[in-house]
Amino acid sequence: MTGRDGGAPLEPIGNTPVVILVRPQLAENIGTTARAMANGGLFHMRIVAPRDGWPQERAWRAASGADRILDAATVHETVDDAVADLHHVFATCPRPRHIVKQVMTARGGAAELRAATNRGLRVGLMFGPERAGLDNEDMARADGLIRYPLNPAFMSLNLAQAVMIMAYEWWLAADQTPPRELMTNETHVATxxxxxxxxxxxxxxxxxxxxxxxxxxxxxxxxxxxxxxxxxxxxxxxxxxxxxxxxxxxxxxxxxx
Structure with a gap:
């Protein structure tokens, strides 16, 4: 499928996690989230009870060509409906309180997601609304929680940034790019x-x-x-x-x- 701007098609690569946006508030944030997803090879979006309804043209304008993700996004009334066909779901959570669950870093969570998808299981990543994040009822549907190890004095992220961190770690978990490489262009390293x-x-x-x-x-x-x-x-x-x-x-x- 080609994006609305006529750009190159974006197609899913293998069995990739579903990104579940719970009660998102702004169409622009949904659009920039689609852009972040495409950067990391995540192509399945589910939207739970969007505040302003769906679809919204402003989301496509903010997606910078990641239209295929928005075109294929599905809308769900409840979290239960959005996760019903998945085997494992992880929820991002800045400050888990009064919850007994496994808590992972973004890197640890990405490794768990890779391990599950390699076994053929369907997995999801759940992100909460911009202002308050996921509530306890939402997190009760998750198998584990993901908390980013950021500056404890300032851990404020917008929705697309939060998704971008997980998209990057998901991609990095299987990426073979060497950590250091000399760019030689038309020449070669001298013998x-x-x-x-x-x-x-x-x-x-x-x-x-x-x-x-x-x-x-x-x-x-x-x-x-x-x-x-x-x-x-x-x-x-x-x-x-x-x-x-x-x-x-x-x-x-x-x-x-």
Missing amino acids: KGELENFMGHLVRELDECGFLHNEQKRPGMVRNLRHFFTRGEVTEQELRTMHGVVRELANKRRAKV
Whole structure:
């Protein structure tokens, strides 16, 4: 299905959690929630007793192209109806009180969701209304609670932000992106041979200009230069640039002789 703006289609990827918005108050918040869901690969939205009814055009305007999620969203009168076909439901809760339930971080909750969906179970994530959050009756329908470990002095999130945290953790739980990567574009990380070729060029010119004239200090100075170029992942393009720098400096020096 293509979004109303004619953009690329957004389709569910495998068995993904259902996002259940309980008594949401603003259409714009529902729209920005759909946008956050799409960022993290969550595509199923259920809306329980929206304050201003449904559908509302303002939600689509705020969704930034995540129209497929809003188009397919279903409306339910009660939480019980919204979760009836699910096997596990987790509820987000900033301050659980007088409740005996398992409480997880967003990361822990995402891992539990992944484990359940990998077993073929249908799961849901429940979010409360913007002003007050879920009440005790809502949370009684949940198997566990998710509480974000944020600054305890200020834990205020809007609805889309709360959903974005879980969408990100859901995506991250299965993502294979390395935590650190050097972007080399058109070049490549220099091999030891390419680096040694440059070092030979550099040391020859430094010997010729007299920079390494102190025989006692020479080995240490060369090692320091080598350490400088091996401290990070120098690229082949960078070495070519440095060759040019050394060559040009040498040519200018020779021209003055």
